[in-house]
Amino acid sequence: MGYLELIVSCIFVNNILLAQFLGNCPFLGTSKKMETAVGMAGAVVFVTVLAGTITWIIYHQILVKFDLVYLRTFSFILIIATLVQFVEMFLKKMIPVLYAGLGIFLPLITTNCAVLGICVINIDEEFTFSEAVSASLFYAVGFGLALILFAGIRERILLARVPKALQGTSIALITAGFISLTFFAFRGMV
């Protein structure tokens, strides 16, 4: 697979949120305001690239070598959780500016299934190391794109006449469904 195809595939065709339906909690939770959505997108990109890289290394260098592949999910969760904690500490100490921007979103990602999902996809698709790193980056970019698009729409939904029963999360879910449907149009491109 060429890298261009990989990029299009990760961002649009197999969008982690809208095609694979992973990471829906932050998708609904942090999309009420554009500002938070942008912060969250940044944090996800940052963490996913790190997590994707490290889990790929651990999987191939440790789990495969020692024939422990069945511990994949378990060890990935531990690794991601540790990593996020570590990154939070690191940023707070070394790069306070970045921490101020992403800080409050980092703990939210500890339990984000999109991050775990991307790490697992990297393994299932049998990506090489460089493919895994770029796939992690572009899946995360796809996540950010969907989140920011959705936040923009939700800010406008506030100004629309919505039947009482559908107000709030209900209309957000319906909207998410429509966006997902539009993303299905990318099917077949890659």
Add this chain to the structure above:
Amino acid sequence: MLESILVTFSIGAVSGVALSYASKLFYVYEDPLIAKVEGLLAGANCGGCGFAGCSAAAEAIVNDKAPANACILIDEENIREIAAITGAHAGPPEPPSSYNNCSGGKRATDRFIYSGIWSCTAAAALYGGNRDCAIGCLGFGDCIRACRFNAIKMGGHGFPVVDYDKCVGCGACEASCPKTILEVKTLSQRLFHLSSAGDPLAPCSQGCPAEIDIPRYIDHIRNMRYEEALDTIREKNPMPLSCGRVCPHPCESLCRRGIADEPVSINQLKRFVADYEMNSGRRLPIACSPATGKRIAIIGGGPAGISCAYFLRRAGHHPEIFEAMPKLGGMLRYGIPEYRLPKKILDWEIQGILKLGIESHTNVRLGLDFDFCSLVAAGFDAVFFSVGAWKDYNLGIPGEELSGCMTGINFLSRVGGSKPPAIGKRAAVIGGGNTAIDCCRTLIRMGLDKVYLVYRRTRKEMPANEAEIVAAEHEGIEFVFLAAPNKIIADEEKQVAGLEYLAMELGKPDASGRHRPVPIEGSEQILAVDTVITAIGQSPLLSFRGRGNRLDDLNISRWNTFEVEPSTCQTNVPYIFAAGDAATGPALVVDAIGGGRKAARSIDLFLRGEEVNPQEDALLNKPIGESIFPSVPGVRPMGRIGLDEIDVTNRIQTFAEVDLTISERDALAESNRCLSCCRLCYNVDTH
């Protein structure tokens, strides 16, 4: 089986060890107090305090950004413990509170018919909302829905009303409002807010140099809530008793009712509530913020100094006033005669302000009794100069040194003090300003046979207040217009025997639009007088400079005043501020009071270590264009209340106060003439 368990544990162990090692490596120093305070907070992360969760609130409390009682869920005991931890006093707190500024509501007119969803945000997204007023309340009640404490209700007039007992100042309403109508502010933020171009201000409030919320206090008077009215005035002007008597009320010339009718008698209403408090014999409590421990030296206890000290004290600081004269009050005491502002009333007013906890030292003159360096050494964090303008200009004509010649401020201050000067039987006062008129009216009360006012232009050009000129005319002062003093004639005993002057004629208007007087050759005439008082303007007396200290670095303008940034009152030496006549040259009392507040705002910023920047969009008495109407439809002329004054023949015998306080009935009637204007809205007469 064993293998997988071992691996599981080892992964866990590695993660744990890595994390704990990292926490040793990447620890960030956090104040242990924050953790202690956080332990005492409710831990509910409710956001009721206005911060993002309890740990953010704890940090804010420790860093003095929030009071000890910021948390709305904990009881008094915890608040006391927190106060003990942070070392602050649990005493009177300064909680923020929501404040609605718009009074338009149902009076506001619509630009278009809006039938979208019932939400201010939605309406505002459509051309900024349907209301004519660009800043006013849209009335859909987003703030009411945003408030989690049920503290806001839609009032009967169609704008939100805040219940201050329930409001915790969380800021949810402010965040939900697409306009800037609801503001959550602390007491000192409110005191120090300068009127800005985006505020809902009536024309009168824009014209007031002290920026008092005039329609609000008149509304309180109308509803007989005199104490609230006084509180509203005192938010911007600490001296309603004095201002209610001597202010030439620039507000009234902008009064919207004045366009179709006579303006509302705003100043008489202010005087009415101020006198109401004084006559009730009970001082209303004035709220102050918790003590900050910062000390400010105020040089000069006139209106600017008193005003600055008052606002700093209310913001929790500790100002100390240093006054050269035997008593506080400055020009209010020594420049304004007894018949306009009785000393007894001034004393009562100043005493009330000092009672807030302001120290004062009188009979100490900077440069003679103490020097500037000693102030800095004594640990004052900032210095405020409000030394006034006490140096009279000289005419520069022969004979000014004769006995019987005096300068205006010198004369008035000696009459106002305890050593009235000896005067003759016939006097000439030179000048056309308020000081000259004050001198004339004082002289006539001292029993002189004849008092002349000599002015080089005509009555039309006189800078004195119209009301003062009229009163002087009634009291029998003789005006000699178009006369330029040439020399003062002496008799054998070096006493003044007369004033020789040249007749003038008006020439072309000069840059300021006033006609320049031109002398007529050979038109010398003599006024037979034995006393000559020159009152042709004053400038600050800056004799304390030139002693080789920091004061020599100050920039001084060519009018001999302190050069300050007009909106911050800061001089070129960052910790020195100046306002009042010392910075502006001779001006109104209310200008000095407004200046004192502006300076207090800057000093407060300075003391908190923030940058002393001018407030954005500050109006500084420039009117808001759209709020000044050419005509006011719907208003029927009904004439304002007259001025109660003592009969002329009686009043020139004594120094008793000339103008009398209006009765409660008149005050209520007059307050009902107020149109309760805002930026664009006003009430039309319906009856």
